[in-house]
Amino acid sequence: MNAPGQEQKHREPDPLIASASQTIGPFFHVGPGASDACGVVAAPGVPGERIRLRVQVFDGDGAPVTDALVELQQADASGRSWEPAGVDDPPVFSGFGRLATSEDGACCFETIRPGPSSPDEAAHITVCLFMRGLLRHLVTRIYFDGDPAIDRDAILALVPAGRRATLVARGSDDGATWDFIVRLQGERETVFFDV
Amino acid sequence: MASARVSEIVMTDRHALEAGSQPPLLYPPYKSTVKRAPAQPLIIVPQRLAGLTTPVYGYLPIGDTDNDLTRQHTGEPQGERIIVAGRVLDEDGRPVPHTLVELWQCNAAGRYRHARDTHPAPIDPHFSGAGRTITDAEGRYRFVTIKPGAYPWGNHDNAWRPAHIHFSLFGRSLATRLVTQMYFPNDPLCAYDPMFRSVRDPRAQQRLVARFELSLTEPNWALGYGFDIVLRGRESTPFEGRV
Numbered sequence: 001m002n003a004p005g006q007e008q009k010h011r012e013p014d015p016l017i018a019s020a021s022q023t024i025g026p027f028f029h030v031g032p033g034a035s036d037a038c039g040v041v042a043a044p045g046v047p048g049e050r051i052r053l054r055v056q057v058f059d060g061d062g063a064p065v066t067d068a069l070v071e072l073q074q075a076d077a078s079g080r081s082w083e084p085a086g087v088d089d090p091p092v093f094s095g096f097g098r099l100a101t102s103e104d105g106a107c108c109f110e111t112i113r114p115g116p117s118s119p120d121e122a123a124h125i126t127v128c129l130f131m132r133g134l135l136r137h138l139v140t141r142i143y144f145d146g147d148p149a150i151d152r153d154a155i156l157a158l159v160p161a162g163r164r165a166t167l168v169a170r171g172s173d174d175g176a177t178w179d180f181i182v183r184l185q186g187e188r189e190t191v192f193f194d195v
Numbered sequence: 196m197a198s199a200r201v202s203e204i205v206m207t208d209r210h211a212l213e214a215g216s217q218p219p220l221l222y223p224p225y226k227s228t229v230k231r232a233p234a235q236p237l238i239i240v241p242q243r244l245a246g247l248t249t250p251v252y253g254y255l256p257i258g259d260t261d262n263d264l265t266r267q268h269t270g271e272p273q274g275e276r277i278i279v280a281g282r283v284l285d286e287d288g289r290p291v292p293h294t295l296v297e298l299w300q301c302n303a304a305g306r307y308r309h310a311r312d313t314h315p316a317p318i319d320p321h322f323s324g325a326g327r328t329i330t331d332a333e334g335r336y337r338f339v340t341i342k343p344g345a346y347p348w349g350n351h352d353n354a355w356r357p358a359h360i361h362f363s364l365f366g367r368s369l370a371t372r373l374v375t376q377m378y379f380p381n382d383p384l385c386a387y388d389p390m391f392r393s394v395r396d397p398r399a400q401q402r403l404v405a406r407f408e409l410s411l412t413e414p415n416w417a418l419g420y421g422f423d424i425v426l427r428g429r430e431s432t433p434f435e436g437r438v
Contacts, residue, residue: 015286016425019402020217020394022376023225025361027307031299031325032363060230067311073369130374133227135218135393137374158238185234194237195370 021137024130026067029100041072041097041111048077048112052177053142053169056106057129060185064105068131072097072109072142079115079123113144122149122156129182138192142180143168159191166190215395224389226350242370262328264300264340272322274303274341276417279377279405282334283364283424290334291371291426297327297363298338305344314346339417345384357384357391364424371426378404379420 024032042048053072057065074095075081081095099107114123125142143150145168150156156164166188169180182190220232260266265276279298283291301307301324304316308324322341330336343358359376366372378385385391385404394400402425411419 016284016288017216017396017398017402018286018425018427019373019375020399021373022218022361022390022394022403023227024363024374027301027309027312028299028361030307030309030323031361032297060234065231126369128369128372131231133225133229133231134220135222135225135228135390136220137372138233139369155240158240163235184231189233189235191235192233192237194239195242 021135023132023135024069024137026132028069028130032069032098038096038098039107039109041074041095041109042076042093046076046093046112048115050176051111051113053109053111053125053180054106054177055101055109055127055142055180055182056104057101057131057182058105058184058186059133062186064103065101065131065184066103066105068101068105068129070097070099070101070107071128071130072111072125073128074111074114074125075117075123077112077115079117081117116149120152120154122147122153124153124155127180127182138184139195140182140190140192141167142178144178145170155193163189163191216399218390218393222389222393224351225393257327257329261326262336262338264322264324264326264338266339267323268321270321272302272319272341274319274322274344276339277342278337278339278411278413278417278419279360279422280335280337280411280419281422281424283330283336283366283426284334285366285371285426285428290330290332291366292330292332292334294330294334294367295327295363295365296330296336296424297325298340298360299325300340300343300360301346303341303344305346316344316346342379345382350389355384355387357382357388362424364426366426366428368428371428373424373426375424376403377422380404380407 055070057068059065076093076095097109097111099109101107114125116123122143127140127142129138129140141155143156156167159167169178171178220228222228265271283294283296285291302319302322306312306314306316306318308318308322326338326340328336328338343360345355345358348354348356358379362375362377364373376390378391391400391403394403405420405422408419408421411421413419
């Protein structure tokens with residue numbers, strides 16, 4: 001760092017080189033994967049349509065990925081993102097969830113259906129996926145089957161039409177449980193985003 | 196103006212990838228990438244589609260001993276006590292204050308407290324190997340822990356991971372989310388480690404190696420290692436005061 005008075009004001013300094021991503025490895029359960037409480041994105045009583053969201057991950061052989069960490073981020077039912085007031089204030093609705101997958105490659109979150117944040121997007125949940133074998137984490141999105149706004153979503157419009165279905169969760173008959181399948185490779189490989 | 200700045204971020208990152216300062220997704224020397232790296236190209240999201248840039252933050256309460264891995268049990272863990280401290284910065288060198296820093300590691304013998312870790316080295320009943328803290332107003336963090344051991348893994352014949360500590364950070368947006376690893380200076384195992392070598396740019400490799408620092412070292416108690424973490428993005432000016 002420059003001492004006061006020594007800053008070079010006439011030109012932008014070269015950017016620092018960013019820290020490189022590294023894999024989360026197979027043993028993250030001792031750290032960030034430790035708490036199952038993070039499976040509750042919206043506590044009971046939060047306004048909105050309560051759903052269970054099951055995320056299941058498969059590798060290039062079609063085998064379940066039993067050591068993935070799945071993180072969700074979503075808006076509330078009115079489309080607003082939660083911003084922290086302080087780290088010691090427990091939110092009722094965090095908008096954030098984090099679970100490790102089990103032996104079947106799946107994990108299950110309790111949340112509410114998000115609302116759209118703007119008129120040109122469909123309601124969605126953002127997913128970050130970490131695992132052994134991923135040197136950088138993957139980012140994808142969950143949309144909801146049957147949502148008419150899907151046709152006007154600006155991000156989905158970037159995705160080749162034939163691959164959009166990989167981003168759509170399927171609901172149970174009563175709409176209470178939604179399934180989202182992540183395929184890392186293969187014919188129906190899930191779309192991942194560079195953000 | 197703001198959108199011009201953010202598109203710059205996208206360019207910066209893409210160029211960084213091409214220059215080898217971020218690892219590729221498919222890197223066959225690290226075998227697990229072969230069946231797990233997506234085959235299709237990633238879909239590039241212009242930052243003006245702001246839905247992916249909302250602040251993210253995991254709510255996790257911070258406990259008194261969460262930043263001191265040597266005080267989480269009734270007794271002290273075995274091994275070499277160390278201090279790991281540094282700053283979280285953006286690519287302009289500006290501090291990232293009040294952001295969650297999580298770390299986890301194996302014990303001094305090279306064993307994780309994890310059911311799937313089968314390395315025949317002793318488990319330390321006084322070491323869980325996980326910590327978390329929040330950066331202060333200047334982006335600083337500090338942990339007390341023990342130096343992790345090297346351990347074998349099954350990637351190739353006689354494969355050993357260099358001693359390392361895993362770090363997880365959120366920063367201000369989805370684009371700054373980072374999971375990385377910290378290595379120790381002058382570790383001969385780094386030259387053989389496909390994870391370390393997946394980062395090809397030597398400057399980016401050095402960013403992942405902690406520095407021994409006498410100023411962080413506490414006399415008659417523990418060696419100090421400095422480790423600054425630089426999150427992607429140069430966006431702090433438009434968002435200053437919003438954190």
